[in-house]
Amino acid sequence: MSQQRTTLWEAELEEDLQDVDVNLAIGNYGQNGTYDDAQPRIDETTLLAVQQQMAQQAAFSQVPDVVKRFIVHFHQAVLENNLAEITVAYESGWNRLTEKFYAKTEWPEAEVIAPLVNDDQIFLILYRELYYRHVYSRLQPDIDDRFHSYENSCELFNYLLNSDGPVALELPEQWLWDIIDEFIYQYQSFCVWRSKVKSKTDEEIVLLSDESQVWSSYSVLNVLYSLIQKSKINEHIIALQEGKSTGEIDEIVGEYGVRPLYRMLGYFSIIGLLRVHTLLGDFTLALKIMENVELSQKSPFMRVTACHVTTFYYVGFCYIMLRRYPDAIRTFVNILNFIMRMRQYHTRSYQYDQINKTADRMYALLAICSALSPMRVDDNISNIVKERYGEQFTKMSRGEEGLPAFEELFLYACPKFISANPPPYEEGDQLAMYIEDPPIEPAQRHLSLFLSEVRAQAPVPTLRSFLKLYTSLDAAKLANFLDADEEEMVQQLMVMKQASRSVSRVDAENEKGLLDGQMASTSDLDFVIDEICQNMVHIAESTLGRKYAGWFIRNTEHAQRVFDALRNSPLPIPPKTNAPAGKAAPESAPSAAPRTGGRNVAWGGVKAA
Amino acid sequence: MATVASVWASPPTRTPLIENLVSGVDRYNPNNVGILEDYLYHQIRSEEYDCLANLAILKLYQFNPDLYNPDVVINILIKALTSSPFPDFNLCLSLLDERPISQNPDEPDPLPTLLPVLTTLYNLLQQCRFPAFWAMYRSEEAEALRDNYTVECVGFEDAVRGVVIRAVKAAFKRIGKARLESYLDLSGDELAVYVEKLGWTFEVSIGVVAVPPNLDNNPQSTVVQEAIQLPQLTKIIKHAALIA
Numbered sequence: 001m002s003q004q005r006t007t008l009w010e011a012e013l014e015e016d017l018q019d020v021d022v023n024l025a026i027g028n029y030g031q032n033g034t035y036d037d038a039q040p041r042i043d044e045t046t047l048l049a050v051q052q053q054m055a056q057q058a059a060f061s062q063v064p065d066v067v068k069r070f071i072v073h074f075h076q077a078v079l080e081n082n083l084a085e086i087t088v089a090y091e092s093g094w095n096r097l098t099e100k101f102y103a104k105t106e107w108p109e110a111e112v113i114a115p116l117v118n119d120d121q122i123f124l125i126l127y128r129e130l131y132y133r134h135v136y137s138r139l140q141p142d143i144d145d146r147f148h149s150y151e152n153s154c155e156l157f158n159y160l161l162n163s164d165g166p167v168a169l170e171l172p173e174q175w176l177w178d179i180i181d182e183f184i185y186q187y188q189s190f191c192v193w194r195s196k197v198k199s200k201t202d203e204e205i206v207l208l209s210d211e212s213q214v215w216s217s218y219s220v221l222n223v224l225y226s227l228i229q230k231s232k233i234n235e236h237i238i239a240l241q242e243g244k245s246t247g248e249i250d251e252i253v254g255e256y257g258v259r260p261l262y263r264m265l266g267y268f269s270i271i272g273l274l275r276v277h278t279l280l281g282d283f284t285l286a287l288k289i290m291e292n293v294e295l296s297q298k299s300p301f302m303r304v305t306a307c308h309v310t311t312f313y314y315v316g317f318c319y320i321m322l323r324r325y326p327d328a329i330r331t332f333v334n335i336l337n338f339i340m341r342m343r344q345y346h347t348r349s350y351q352y353d354q355i356n357k358t359a360d361r362m363y364a365l366l367a368i369c370s371a372l373s374p375m376r377v378d379d380n381i382s383n384i385v386k387e388r389y390g391e392q393f394t395k396m397s398r399g400e401e402g403l404p405a406f407e408e409l410f411l412y413a414c415p416k417f418i419s420a421n422p423p424p425y426e427e428g429d430q431l432a433m434y435i436e437d438p439p440i441e442p443a444q445r446h447l448s449l450f451l452s453e454v455r456a457q458a459p460v461p462t463l464r465s466f467l468k469l470y471t472s473l474d475a476a477k478l479a480n481f482l483d484a485d486e487e488e489m490v491q492q493l494m495v496m497k498q499a500s501r502s503v504s505r506v507d508a509e510n511e512k513g514l515l516d517g518q519m520a521s522t523s524d525l526d527f528v529i530d531e532i533c534q535n536m537v538h539i540a541e542s543t544l545g546r547k548y549a550g551w552f553i554r555n556t557e558h559a560q561r562v563f564d565a566l567r568n569s570p571l572p573i574p575p576k577t578n579a580p581a582g583k584a585a586p587e588s589a590p591s592a593a594p595r596t597g598g599r600n601v602a603w604g605g606v607k608a609a
Numbered sequence: 610m611a612t613v614a615s616v617w618a619s620p621p622t623r624t625p626l627i628e629n630l631v632s633g634v635d636r637y638n639p640n641n642v643g644i645l646e647d648y649l650y651h652q653i654r655s656e657e658y659d660c661l662a663n664l665a666i667l668k669l670y671q672f673n674p675d676l677y678n679p680d681v682v683i684n685i686l687i688k689a690l691t692s693s694p695f696p697d698f699n700l701c702l703s704l705l706d707e708r709p710i711s712q713n714p715d716e717p718d719p720l721p722t723l724l725p726v727l728t729t730l731y732n733l734l735q736q737c738r739f740p741a742f743w744a745m746y747r748s749e750e751a752e753a754l755r756d757n758y759t760v761e762c763v764g765f766e767d768a769v770r771g772v773v774i775r776a777v778k779a780a781f782k783r784i785g786k787a788r789l790e791s792y793l794d795l796s797g798d799e800l801a802v803y804v805e806k807l808g809w810t811f812e813v814s815i816g817v818v819a820v821p822p823n824l825d826n827n828p829q830s831t832v833v834q835e836a837i838q839l840p841q842l843t844k845i846i847k848h849a850a851l852i853a
Contacts (some may be wrong), residue, residue: 012671015782021668038632044741048838073679098643117698125828139791187724218637218670218672222635229634237761278809280671280704281704282664282668282671282703283700283703284618284660284664284700284705285661285664285668288618288632288661307620321696321700321703322695322696322700323694323695323696332701333815391733419706420671420672420673420706421672421674421706430820439706442706445702447702449699449702449703452699452728452732452735453696455732455817456732456735465806484846487740487788490734490788491737491738491739492737493780494737494776494777494779494780495736495737497776497779497780497825498693498694498737498776501694501779501825502694503613503614503694503695512615513618515615516612516614516615516618517612517613517614518613519694521825521826526828527828528780528781528782528827528828529780529781529782530781530783531781531782531783531784531785531817532815532817538782538827538828539828540829540830541831542829542830542831542833543830543831543833544831547836548834549835549837549841550835550841553841553842553844553845557844557845557848558696560845560848
């Protein structure tokens with residue numbers, strides 16, 4: 001199997017290099033039919049080997065010196081398990097050189113740079129991990145890239161999981177997260193690419209039918225579950241929650257789990273499973289996997305921002321599909337606040353763009369949830385939602401006619417769903433049928449299920465707007481307003497009642513796991529129907545008392561900032577008077593606060609008038 | 610105390626064997642599908658329900674199309690139909706990948722014809738259109754579903770009535786007898802027995818059924834007052850402490 005692939009790859013390498021002068025001669029050997037006929041096969045193999053070697057030497061000579069130095073240095077850092085140096089090479093060196101030399105082409109093949117690293121197989125696997133990631137993100141991976149990147153991932157995980165005991169390798173947490181993240185991304189990317197039958201060449205169809213195990217769901221799940229089990233990460237998290245000491249935890253997690261590499265890979269694999277299950281449409285299992293994980297910023301596993309953001313995005317999305325909109329809202333608001341606070345520190349991170357994109361999708365999902373289950377959320381967040389998705393939000397809040405807006409935002413913000421199974425590549429006639437009558441795309445399937453939930457509660461917004469005007473009301477009159485018959489209206493009222501209740505994780509302290517929760521009222525407007533003589537609808541509204549504290553806190557903080565700024569700015573008077581001014585400062589603090597407040601009240605008054 | 614969701618995610622009737630399959634990696638072993646299918650038929654016979662175990666069957670079907678058994682899928686969907694307030698029906702459909710039409714003409718797959726019927730029934734329940742649900746359920750269109758499937762599912766109609774009761778209980782203080790009859794598809798003595806079993810009372814003189822007060826049918830106007838937590842004030846206090 002692998003033999004066949006290797007030759008294929010060699011053949012391609014040869015083709016690629018034909019443009020280069022040095023290789024033209026070598027190319028001629030291969031293409032010269034007379035030699036083929038005249039010489040025994042064994043010679044051809046030797047010839048190929050020589051050719052390949054020469055090609056590699058030629059490619060090697062074209063690698064810029066600075067890249068060579070970088071690779072040698074990088075290799076040294078990995079050999080020494082020098083995390084600081086690895087981080088520098090990984091986060092800045094690699095990206096800088098990519099911009100400079102490989103913005104539009106591949107990095108040198110691992111075989112080409114192998115002499116630089118003494119043929120260190122482990123480093124070459126790591127190098128290929130970066131090599132393929134670069135191909136996926138910057139270039140168009142072809143079928144060989146996809147197969148080889150799978151093979152390389154398998155080699156990496158085999159090395160980690162099936163060596164004699166835990167390996168001594170250490171890598172930065174960010175890189176470990178990226179390994180898992182990229183593994184799943186490439187799996188997802190492969191599934192999507194595989195499902196597009198029409199654009200496949202005959203050769204690709206043969207390969208896909210022969211190699212049906214490549215990037216199979218089972219193989220991906222196997223890796224993730226194995227990492228979780230090897231690292232005993234779930235046991236680790238539970239022990240942490242039980243307040244066990246470091247010594248006790250080391251005892252529990254064993255020789256693999258004590259090593260940061262395995263511990264973090266184990267944790268990231270849980271998040272990876274959350275993602276894979278979501279992509280496959282299993283939203284309950286996705287949240288069940290997270291049973292032990294605490295979604296708290298204080299968790300020691302939350303240091304990698306990208307992982308943090310991914311976790312909340314998928315958890316929030318699963319809650320939407322479980323029709324638990326308040327839980328989804330809480331999840332999104334929590335992480336969006338975090339992203340907003342982190343923004344000042346993260347603008348330079350190479351993942352900043354990615355995080356921002358995910359954040360924008362979460363704002364879209366938040367708009368969806370807020371339309372389905374109106375709820376007061378943090379002002380900063382709700383302002384951004386209004387800014388970005390205000391138009392869609394207005395439409396979505398109008399029931400049935402808002403369906404296109406739901407559809408638009410859902411398709412924009414949903415995960416890239418995949419089918420678990422490949423098209424029937426191995427059966428010619430079935431494949432023809434498949435092309436003739438392709439199945440509905442996964443995203444469309446999930447969209448239509450989601451829209452059926454939305455449609456069911458479509459009458460709610462209109463009904464709500466009428467009920468808000470009354471404290472009690474004759475049902476017949478209400479039906480008249482709505483231009484519906486009374487029975488229909490009563491049914492809609494029951495729908496409204498159901499839509500204003502949701503299973504929710506109200507009491508996160510006592511509820512174990514993300515699936516737990518109890519019924520909670522989610523609406524400020526409540527009502528009951530009393531059918532006596534005629535139907536009466538009694539309506540009650542919960543209102544929020546005026547909030548003073550938040551306003552005072554904000555303004556006090558503002559006053560303190562103004563005060564600090566004033567105190568720190570140099571005064572245009574001789575230094576002699578500086579000291580008394582400083583001493584007077586504490587006294588002026590209390591007087592400053594009410595002054596600021598006073599001005600703002602006046603401003604509020606102006607606005608009201 | 611067990612919450613609604615914890616009972617849903619892990620019903621007390623689930624045996625340790627099933628729990629092991631639902632929560633462990635053995636759920637991926639195709640050889641275990643038989644155990645889970647037997648458990649489903651046990652649920653069908655004894656009015657039990659375990660959503661996560663049934664989703665585990667669909668997951669095995671998703672990964673191993675060869676295992677696919679349309680009768681099992683239909684039974685799972687029938688059980689999921691009446692699981693309000695949980696969206697189990699759609700959660701099950703999420704796991705049903707589109708599959709090519711069965712190649713075997715001797716054993717036609719009943720799912721493609723029954724799925725639209727089931728989906729319509731589900732939507733009617735979702736929209737609280739109970740009289741329409743019963744009309745559809747009793748119609749000729751649903752005959753195959755009734756005769757081949759729901760007839761085997763013990764307590765199916767009562768499970769539907771359970772959905773109705775949950776909706777009525779939350780929205781009504783008192784409900785007209787005729788209306789309740791049409792929602793429950795029960796009349797006369799049957800209704801009287803049913804209402805009595807619920808512990809609801811018949812107010813015969815005015816022809817209404819009184820629903821006992823519960824958390825949902827007792828709306829109160831409230832004013833929510835703000836509560837300040839110490840952490841909200843830490844910034845201010847810290848600043849004050851620095852100055853002092």
